[in-house]
């Protein structure tokens with residue numbers, strides 16, 4: 001090993017070494033002057049290359065695919081149907097997930113103390129019922145699937161099938177049931193101010209580009225199960 005290193009030293013021509021050492025100050029000076037420019041040029045080149053890679057069609061396709069990874073259909077996320085044993089009636093025709101029953105009823109009572117009368121319009125809906133709503137009821141209105149999906153989820157894609165969604169109206173303004181005008185009622189104003197205390201959140205606000213604004217539709221996020229169900233939606237994917 002030592003011998004090899006010695007030999008390598010002899011490989012370097014002495015004349016060249018002498019030449020370099022003689023002209024060192026001048027060359028070094030030149031190198032020192034141009035090196036910042038070379039660095040700058042290299043940085044610009046590297047930055048542009050990275051940008052080109054990011055903008056390449058393949059990368060765009062991949063990020064698009066990532067965004068679509070949540071399996072949305074016409075803007076709606078897929079939801080499983082709640083097992084029957086987790087459903088409870090809160091009114092003769094309204095069933096909800098057992099986890100949200102107490103919170104929902106407490107919210108109604110608290111609202112009453114403030115002179116606000118909430119009325120529950122729709123809770124759990126089976127995928128079969130959602131199927132009827134989406135394909136029968138909306139087709140009577142002569143709407144195409146995209147138009148229907150703005151106001152109603154396709155079967156298997158409704159928050160109502162999880163048991164964690166509730167449609168709420170104002171008992172003193174029934175003409176606003178399922179209407180955008182519900183947002184002008186005292187009930188809605190009260191909900192906006194207080195619903196979070198009871199772990200309820202408006203699902204479809206005005207910023208949603210696929211689904212129409214639904215001021216009456218609230219979902220429960222007060223249990224781990226509920227949070228898991230709405231995780232994708234909350235991540236904004």
Ligand SMILES: [Zn+2]
Pocket residue numbers: 122160165166167216217218
């Ligand atoms: Zn709803």
